[in-house]
Amino acid sequence: xxxxxxxxxxxxxxxxxxxxxxxxxxxxxxxxxxxxxxxxxxxxxxxxxxxxxxxxxxxxxxxxxxxxxxxxxxxxxxxxxxxxxxxxxxxxxxxxxxxxxxxxxxxxxxxxxxxxxxxxxxxxxxxxxxxxxxxxxxxxxxxxxxxxxxxxxxxxxxxxxxxxxxxxxxxxxxxxxxxxxxxxxxxxxxxxxxxxxxxxxxxxxxxxxxxxxxxxxxxxxxxxxxxxxxxxxxxxxxxxxxxxxxxxxxxxxxxxxxxxxxxxxxxxxxxxxxxxxxxxxxxxxxxxxxxxxxxxxxxxxxxxxxxxxxxxxxxxxxxxxxxxxxxxxxxxxxxxxxxxxxxxxxxxxxxxxxxxxxxxxxxxxxxxxxxxxxxxxxxxxxxxxxxxxxxxxxxxxxxxxxxxxxxxxxxxxxxxxxxxxxxxxxxxxxxxxxxxxxxxxxxxxxxxxxxxxxxxxxxxxxxxxxxxxxxxxxxxxxxxxxxxxxxxxxxxxxxxxxxxxxxxxxxxxxxxxxxxxxxxxxxxxxxxxxxxxxx
Numbered sequence: 001x002x003x004x005x006x007x008x009x010x011x012x013x014x015x016x017x018x019x020x021x022x023x024x025x026x027x028x029x030x031x032x033x034x035x036x037x038x039x040x041x042x043x044x045x046x047x048x049x050x051x052x053x054x055x056x057x058x059x060x061x062x063x064x065x066x067x068x069x070x071x072x073x074x075x076x077x078x079x080x081x082x083x084x085x086x087x088x089x090x091x092x093x094x095x096x097x098x099x100x101x102x103x104x105x106x107x108x109x110x111x112x113x114x115x116x117x118x119x120x121x122x123x124x125x126x127x128x129x130x131x132x133x134x135x136x137x138x139x140x141x142x143x144x145x146x147x148x149x150x151x152x153x154x155x156x157x158x159x160x161x162x163x164x165x166x167x168x169x170x171x172x173x174x175x176x177x178x179x180x181x182x183x184x185x186x187x188x189x190x191x192x193x194x195x196x197x198x199x200x201x202x203x204x205x206x207x208x209x210x211x212x213x214x215x216x217x218x219x220x221x222x223x224x225x226x227x228x229x230x231x232x233x234x235x236x237x238x239x240x241x242x243x244x245x246x247x248x249x250x251x252x253x254x255x256x257x258x259x260x261x262x263x264x265x266x267x268x269x270x271x272x273x274x275x276x277x278x279x280x281x282x283x284x285x286x287x288x289x290x291x292x293x294x295x296x297x298x299x300x301x302x303x304x305x306x307x308x309x310x311x312x313x314x315x316x317x318x319x320x321x322x323x324x325x326x327x328x329x330x331x332x333x334x335x336x337x338x339x340x341x342x343x344x345x346x347x348x349x350x351x352x353x354x355x356x357x358x359x360x361x362x363x364x365x366x367x368x369x370x371x372x373x374x375x376x377x378x379x380x381x382x383x384x385x386x387x388x389x390x391x392x393x394x395x396x397x398x399x400x401x402x403x404x405x406x407x408x409x410x411x412x413x414x415x416x417x418x419x420x421x422x423x424x425x426x427x428x429x430x431x432x433x434x435x436x437x438x439x440x441x442x443x444x445x446x447x448x449x450x451x452x453x454x455x456x457x458x459x460x461x462x463x464x465x466x467x468x469x470x471x472x473x474x475x476x477x478x479x480x481x482x483x484x485x486x487x488x489x490x491x492x493x494x495x496x497x498x499x500x501x502x503x504x505x506x507x508x509x510x511x512x513x514x515x516x517x518x519x520x521x522x523x524x525x526x527x528x529x530x531x532x533x534x535x
Contacts, residue, residue, distance in 0.1 A: 075234030076119050083112050086226050090219045096212055101164050104152045108172060111145035115175050117256050118142060119239070125252035127241035130179075134249045139179070146172050154396065163198045163205070164213075167220065170398070171195035174224055177231055181238035185231045192224050194398050194420055197439050197458050200477055200508060204498060207507045218505070376413075385426075386410060392417045398439075401425075405444060411436065430455070449474075459485065468492050477508065489513060 072080075087109060094105030118138055128135040149172045153165040174191040177184035199217045206213040246252070329335065376391045380399060387401055387409040398418040401409065403425035411419060414433040421428065424442040431450040438447070442461030449455055450469045457466070458477040466487045468474060473494040478485060480500050489495060493515055498508040516531035 086223045093216045107149040114142040120256045121252045122241045125249040126246040128249040167198040178239045188228045
């Protein structure tokens with residue numbers, strides 16, 4: 001009896017073990033089917049003794065190993081720190097200002113995220129040919145975001161925050177360092193002065209008024225100081241590609257875009273495709289059979305049409321039958337006395353002449369107004385040792401000149417133009433240019449400005465002399481190395497010289513040039529002195 005009970009108990013235990021194995025196999029199979037992308041082989045019921053032994057010992061099967069993400073290169077980690085630090089601080093300050101400034105700052109953040117993708121692609125791919133379509137495809141998103149930042153400035157030139165928008169537009173061009181070999185950090189350093197030209201205006205305008213705007217400018221400057229240091233440390237010779245065992249650039253871009261590309265948050269907003277929306281349909285072809293009457297065409301009932309004119313011409317000699325005969329006494333060619341008079345006598349019997357005034361005497365020749373003059377094409381060329389820049393009107397980008405010590409520069413008839421002179425030139429002459437902004441490194445002799453209202457000049461290096469003649473409104477920014485500059489003014493007004501502070505973080509000190517002169521006779525000689533206003 002006892003033997004029979006033991007046999008039944010053994011049989012029951014074996015059946016329970018078999019059922020347990022079956023349930024475990026079904027559970028493992030379902031896990032493998034729900035997560036096929038893990039890359040681990042599925043465990044089936046025929047996996048052998050290992051599964052049976054693990055179950056019989058009462059322990060659960062080991063979980064599938066988790067694939068650890070590959071570590072990021074040190075340069076990209078530092079770039080992430082730049083985005084999470086300086087760029088994020090700039091975006092937060094921009095949101096406090098709000099409006100177009102906040103909108104443009106979000107574009108700056110997207111541009112940095114797009115550049116981070118390119119840095120990741122370079123770690124995985126071999127460098128493609130710079131003229132190839134794959135290389136341009138890698139740069140498409142960055143170009144789009146940089147263009148979007150610039151478009152905000154171009155579409156809002158009348159904005160009171162135009163200097164803010166222009167500062168960001170000029171500074172964002174520094175992100176193109178990834179295309180520069182072999183010294184991209186130098187490219188960033190050369191790009192920043194254009195942004196500082198407008199940023200320094202903000203520092204002067206909002207000094208002691210709104211600290212939020214001055215902090216905004218300094219945070220933007222700090223982004224590119226940190227970027228310059230990062231590029232020097234990790235990409236001193238240019239963007240480094242994985243030419244040893246890298247994959248194709250297009251495949252690497254797909255991998256990066258398929259993964260998580262943001263820093264500490266959701267993926268950035270993807271830009272629209274390069275093709276964009278389809279173009280609108282073309283306008284309908286014009287109808288030349290029955291053209292609509294123009295705005296100046298009289299109605300048919302009031303004056304007749306061209307058909308009536310041709311009908312009268314077809315009458316032949318009878319067309320002049322309705323004309324009035326002229327008396328010989330009124331013919332000037334038969335009466336010299338009429339020609340001697342100043343005016344022709346007015347006919348009393350002419351009804352049409354009663355409403356017509358006398359023709360005025362021709363006035364003297366006057367110059368045409370600026371709006372009526374024929375605009376000449378813009379010109380920027382080096383003629384021997386002389387640079388000629390003329391006829392520019394609101395160009396979309398600053399005009400850059402790589403000058404040499406024997407070059408002289410002539411700027412004429414330019415409107416709303418920014419000219420950046422790199423290197424040490426001989427002299428610069430400016431005439432008849434409105435709202436011209438000039439940024440220079442160093443000069444041998446002088447800057448001579450004639451008839452240039454709303455002129456702006458920033459000196460980065462040394463400049464011996466500035467000559468201003470008939471200039472109405474000018475802002476001059478000097479650096480620590482150009483404090484020895486001499487200024488000569490004639491018939492000028494509203495000239496302000498901005499002197500640098502003790503450190504880079506200090507604001508500029510604005511000093512106006514005197515305009516009122518007091519003259520008097522002392523000891524038989526004429527003397528003059530500056531009028532000082534107290535209080």
